[in-house]
Amino acid sequence: MSYRFPDDSHTLHTDAYELSMMQTYWQKGMADRRAVFELYFRDMPFGNGYAIFAGLERVIQYIEQLKFSDSDIEYLKTTRQFDDGFLEYLRDFKFTGSINSTVEGDLVFNNEPILQVDGPLIGSQLVETALLNIVNYQTLIATKAARIKSVVGSDPLLEFGTRRAQEMDAAIWGTRAAYIGGFDATSNVRAGKLFGIPISGTHAHALVQAYMNDYDAFKAYAETHYECVFLVDTFDTLKSGVPNAIRVAKEMGTKIDFQGVRIDSGDMAYISKRVRQMLDEAGFTDAKIYASNDLDEKTIMNLKMQKAKIDVWGIGTKLITAFDQPALGAVYKLVSFEDEHGKMIDTVKISSNAAKVSTPGKKQVWRITDRSDGKTEGDYVSLWDEDPREQDSIYMFNPDYTYINKTVENFDARPILQPIFDQGKLIYKVPELSEIRHFSKQHLDMLWDEYKRDLNPQIYPVDLSQNCYDNKMEIIQHVRDYVNQLKF
Ligand SMILES: Nc1ncnc2c1ncn2[C@@H]1O[C@H](COP(=O)(O)OP(=O)(O)OP(=O)(O)O)[C@@H](O)[C@H]1O
């Protein structure tokens, strides 16, 4: 099958309704009015105490290529859904908005803006779908990876998910997100080439099946590789796989670096202990035991409790598909809009569910840390022009339960949303991936353990500044007054 048009771009990677709204904005003369949209999620993924932001590199790639090609316009014409004048306008469209975003690897929490687009309404609307698509997935996978990392401690973690991922893009960007979240290497060679992630791997059952016995397969592999990890469970791990791996390792001696064996089935606790004993008795005390087979943080924690002798963990399906929670559920909402007189008016989306009522106004998120111990106290969401660094103390309160409050002194406040695009121009340089990963770890270390446990973590405070809270209440009241006076 081939594509129907000679070129493909991501500009049409958007929902049709975005283009429909853009046509309305254009025809009604609203296209260039300033709009501020914010992207956030409402619930912590996997019930985790924190999430790890990922996706910015791809967001940048997407924004930089944003342009309607001739074939995009040609295709849109064939749909007969758009006005010709509007399509001609799109031909010259340029994204001239500003984007402020969390940087990759930083911690993010529910109900706070993690990315913000501020610019002409028409372009800010166009990018909604792609931004959500990118950030929803990558942040989810980085967070899942961090959860898995939290239970393995310092054991190496290998990403094996490509074959089970939801198509090729998910494998590539999911692997990158997993590396940000704490994985050490990937089996995906293309991800190694593109991003510089270390690649690593063993061999598959096919090799052993092709030779029809463990010994010949391991021997052939050893004769063609220096570093060897043998997969020992094709026929019988304890009776054939491990004894043959040991035999080959002894025969090859220093001609190979016998790094260990991989087990991929059976009772991993029992088998790994027996395998350890066999390797040790044969003198291979440094050989590592690799494990794979539908592993995730729950199984790993359980295996650790059973004192399984596993040194290296290979994780595929349950990481790359975010198996237990396949969607982050982030949304993109209009929080402020320029009226016909050039004045910015903050906007709200009301819901009968209090948690779903959006917080109006362009905002900044401040991570508040206690200077005495460097630990994170919580996040303080302020209106954009507020700066808590100018204050000696800040009053932090839970916006849903205002009686839960505290006054923080001797604090540092770090702005989470950083300038990425300024009126369409890229002004941010994405750091090396290894730096992003390191940054993430450093910031995770600043979080109290109570927020980091896998099960039922403490809820991290995401508080609104008094101004932000008052603004929200005032606007909600305003909308209610408007609705109440309607007569039909
Ligand atoms: N000791 C253990 N405790 C908890 N979970 C385990 C233990 N050993 C294996 N598991 C996990 O149990 C799940 C199912 O393993 P199961 O034994 O049913 O299949 P299998 O041995 O892989 O069979 P197959 O040969 O079909 O691959 C896997 O996710 C595996 O990681």
Ligand SMILES: O=P(O)(O)OC[C@H]1O[C@H](OP(=O)(O)OP(=O)(O)O)[C@H](O)[C@@H]1O
């Ligand atoms: O279990 P996951 O966490 O998804 O990890 C990836 C899986 O992919 C491989 O199995 P597969 O049966 O595809 O190929 P194989 O013959 O190499 O085992 C590998 O052996 C793992 O079991």
Ligand SMILES: O=C(O)c1cccnc1
């Ligand atoms: O290298 C491996 O062992 C590997 C790679 C991909 C999937 N499963 C295992």
